[in-house]
Amino acid sequence: MKKLHVVSLGCTKNLVDTEVMLGKLQEYALTQNPQEADLIIVNTCGFIGPAKEESLQTIFELHSVRKKDSLLVMAGCLSERYKEELQKELKEVDIFTGVGDYAKIDKLIEKKKSSFSDQVYLIRNEERLITGSNYHAYIKLSEGCNQRCSFCAIPSFKGRLQSRPLENITQEIKNLTAKGYKDFTFVSQDSSSYLRDQGIADGLVRLIEEVEKIEGVQSARILYLYPSTTSMHLIDTIAASQKFVNYFEMPIQHISDRMLKIMRRGIGSAKTKELLYAMREAPESFLRTSIIVGHPGESEEDFAQLVTFLEEFDFDRINLFAYSDEEGTSAYEFNDKIPQHIIDERLAILDTIVKEKTQKSLENDRDKTVEAYLDGTSEESDLLLSARKKIWAPEVDGEILINDSQVDKISIGELYKIHINEVVGDKLVGTLVSG
Structure with missing residues (x-):
């Protein structure tokens, strides 16, 4: 073979x-x-x-x-x-x-032939080989993007938004639940625009309603919400769902009105904050965002506004990106580029805040009992088991190390109650107390 x-x-x-x-x-x-x-x-x-x-x-x-x-x-x-x-x-x-x-x-x-098709591929009914898990699978909602952010080249080679038919997605999930998969993460370039290319403004709400009906789905989350296409109705629908956890990943990129306009984000600071605070108010919510540092035109005042907001608002996780000058983007043509040493200085300032926020989020779980999926032996040590909080996305949000168990027979991929005893570095450490 x-x-x-x-x-x-x-x-x-x-x-x-x-x-x-x-x-x-x-x-x-x-x-x-x-x-x-x-x-x-x-x-x-x-x-x-x-x-x-x-x-x-x-x-x-x-x-x-x-x-x-x-x-x-x-x-x-x-x-x-x-x-x-x-x-x-x-x-x-x-x-x-x-x-x-x-x-x-x-x-x-x-x-033995190279090929570049004109049409971007979007999965329909093809069978795929799920990797890395016996219980979790990613589900792609769409390809391409109709947004025109100043810094992003994706639309230039991925094209405009094309959404998968809803019935196609639900059938894939039914096929996967029949194989034992129970936890799903929905992904795309701009998930909150799902089905807008088909004239449907509340596509994600419809998706949530249909997934709720599928037997075998134990939990689900949606990644990559875009601020200008995320509605209060969508936030409320996620918060009311029995299967979708209150996980909100919305890359804001900046908070200064001036920079949001330069970045062509389609939404201002006030509306962005309104969405974020609504997400934060959802019970036991988890918020992840992304920030771009050093975009052309970012003034000291713009950066100061960003620092102030990130200090005030409790994100659970924040991805920091240094601005990357990409050909094919509108920002590539801008003249007011930020020197690299200033970008590095600003990154260092924000990195301190990011670490503090992550630590605060982890500390919130100390002395609590949380639901988590058991993933197997930890890479940290053969003597430790590894688990992921039910609300977390795989790989990116953290790991629970289990150093003690009150349950005799345990199975990989099952949901357990874990009591968190301490926080060590960027890891939670706890005892598996029940199934």
């Missing part, structure tokens, strides 16, 4: 597409060792500078260790965004493909 080594870089939306490719290549045995692989696939990210560098470095590293006569495939966003240049310059790669041919990967490998 031939062996396949796969690396999926970037976001979880990429991971779904990688799982589609794995579903098409089930005649291959998966291997963690690229040196023994007959086929190597890298699903690349082309969002910002560091992600592009990671993608290229991964290609070079895998090429340096692969065996003779193996095939190296470069797929995904970076490959799509720079297809002409990469095909000309990257002699290490045997097959190039972008964001349109994931479901045809078996045919491309069979023919």
Whole structure:
């Protein structure tokens, strides 16, 4: 049986597409060792500078260790965004493909042929091989984006919004629950615009209502809400749901009215804050956001407003990004670029706040009993078990280390009650007390 080594870089939306490719290549045995692989696939990210560098470095590293006569495939966003240049310059790669041919990967490998379809691929009914969990799966809502943020190049190579039919999504979830999956995370570039391309303004509300009816769904959450397309009705619907946890990820990028206008976010500071405080008021809510530091035109006053708000408002998690100057974006043409040393200084200031907020969020769980999914043995130690709070998104929000159990028989992927005894660094430590 031939062996396949796969690396999926970037976001979880990429991971779904990688799982589609794995579903098409089930005649291959998966291997963690690229040196023994007959086929190597890298699903690349082309969002910002560091992600592009990671993608290229991964290609070079895998090429340096692969065996003779193996095939190296470069797929995904970076490959799509720079297809002409990469095909000309990257002699290490045997097959190039972008964001349109994931479901045809078996045919491309069979023919040893590169391909870039005009249409961006959006999963429909294709079987995919879920990775990393026996109980959790990501569900892609849509592809592309109708927003025109000044700093983002995604619409230039992913195109306009195209939503999956609702019945297509519900059928996929039913198929997965039949296989034992019970926890779902919904992803897209702009989840709160789901179905707007089909003239339906409350698409996410409809999705929530339909998922509520599916037997076997134990919990769910939605990632990537966009401020200008998130409504109070949506927030209330999530808060009232029996299956969707009160998880709100809404990248605000900034809080200064002036910067929000420059960034073309389509919404001002007052409305942004109104949404955030409504999310915060939902029972036991969890809020994650993203901030861009050093966007062209960001003044000291703009930055001071951002610092003040992040100190005042209790986000649970915050992603910080240094502005990345990306060709194909409107900000790329701006003249008032911020010097890198100032961006670094501002990042350092915000990083201190981010760590304080994360620590405060973790400390809120001390001495509480929380619901969490058991993931198995922790990478920290073979003597510790690892769990994830039911409300958290996988991998990004944290880990509970279990050093004691009052339950004799435990199963990976099941929901347990865990009493949190302490916070150690960025981890919760607790005792498994009941199923």
